[in-house]
Every structure is written in structure tokens, then in C-alpha cells.
Amino acid sequence: xxxxxxxxxxxxxxxxxxxxxxxxxxxxxxxxxGGEVPPNSKxxxxxxxxxxxxxxxxxxxxxxxxxxxxxQMLAERGVENTDTxxxxxxxxxxxxxxxxxxxxxxxAIACAEQEGDDALxxxx
Numbered sequence: 001x002x003x004x005x006x007x008x009x010x011x012x013x014x015x016x017x018x019x020x021x022x023x024x025x026x027x028x029x030x031x032x033x034g035g036e037v038p039p040n041s042k043x044x045x046x047x048x049x050x051x052x053x054x055x056x057x058x059x060x061x062x063x064x065x066x067x068x069x070x071x072q073m074l075a076e077r078g079v080e081n082t083d084t085x086x087x088x089x090x091x092x093x094x095x096x097x098x099x100x101x102x103x104x105x106x107x108a109i110a111c112a113e114q115e116g117d118d119a120l121x122x123x124x
Contacts, residue, residue, distance in 0.1 A: 006061040007112035013052040013062065014105035023101065024048050025094045049093040049101045062112070069108045073100065 017023040027036040028051030029044035037043050039054035047055065049070075053063055070089040071082045077096065079087060093101050 004113070006065065007109050009053075009062045010066065010105060010109045010112055013055070014102070014109065016052045016055060017047055017049070017098075017101065020098045022046050023098050024051075025097075027051070028054065049089045049104060062108075065111050066104065066108045069111060070104055073104060073107070 022045070024030050024046040025048060027048065029037050029039040029041065029047045031037045031041070031043040032045050039047055039051035044051075044055070049066070050063075053066065066089050070092045071087055073096075074087050074092055075082045079091075081087065089101075089104060092104060
């Protein structure tokens with residue numbers, strides 16, 4: 001996927017959870033009763049940082065950038081071993097809250113808007 005399309009995809013995911021009432025922790029998505037549902041379910045009303053990427057369809061390019069930026073942000077916050085599978089956007093979502101998720105998306109969108117190969121691999 002072209003970097004401008006990835007940026008658009010990430011913007012839509014961010015907008016979906018910009019209001020803290022549309023965002024959740026601990027699950028990819030929840031329904032009105034707070035029960036876990038698939039992120040693309042018609043009953044989903046709140047999503048986490050990662051779950052929001054799954055509506056209406058998942059995109060690996062956006063996911064890769066979001067994960068790379070999440071690892072960088074976790075390292076900046078003093079989290080050790082950020083190269084493990086547990087240090088990801090979901091961990092940042094559940095540990096650091098909504099403001100961190102909004103920062104995550106802002107930084108990921110900025111990376112996706114870069115021209116060239118660096119957009120797809122924003123951090124070493």
C-alpha cells in the first residue's frame with residue numbers, strides 16, 4: 001500500500017477513537033454492555049488502538065508503522081526489552097492510556113506521510 005493510502009487508513013483509525021468514549025482498554029473492541037466483540041462487528045462501539053485498525057478492513061502497512069512507533073514510544077517511556085512481542089501498540093494502549101494512543105497515531109500518520117522507503121520503517 002502506498003504511504004499516502006496508509007496515512008489515510010491511519011487517520012480513519014485515529015478518528016474512530018479520538019473521543020475517549022469510543023476507545024477501550026483490555027480488548028480489541030467492546031459492545032454497549034462492555035462485552036468483548038470482534039473489532040469489525042456491527043455491535044462494536046469502542047475500540048483499542050489496534051482494534052481500530054480492523055475497521056472496516058485490516059491493513060498490514062498501517063499496522064507495521066503503528067507497531068514501530070509504539071516500540072519507540074515505549075522505549076522513550078523507559079520500558080525495557082521493546083523488541084519483544086509484548087511491547088506493542090496494545091501494551092501502550094493498556095498501560096499509558098488514551099493520550100498516549102492519540103500521540104501514537106499522530107506520530108504514525110506523520111511517518112506514513114513521509115516520502116520514500118523510510119515511511120514504511122520509521123525506526124530501526
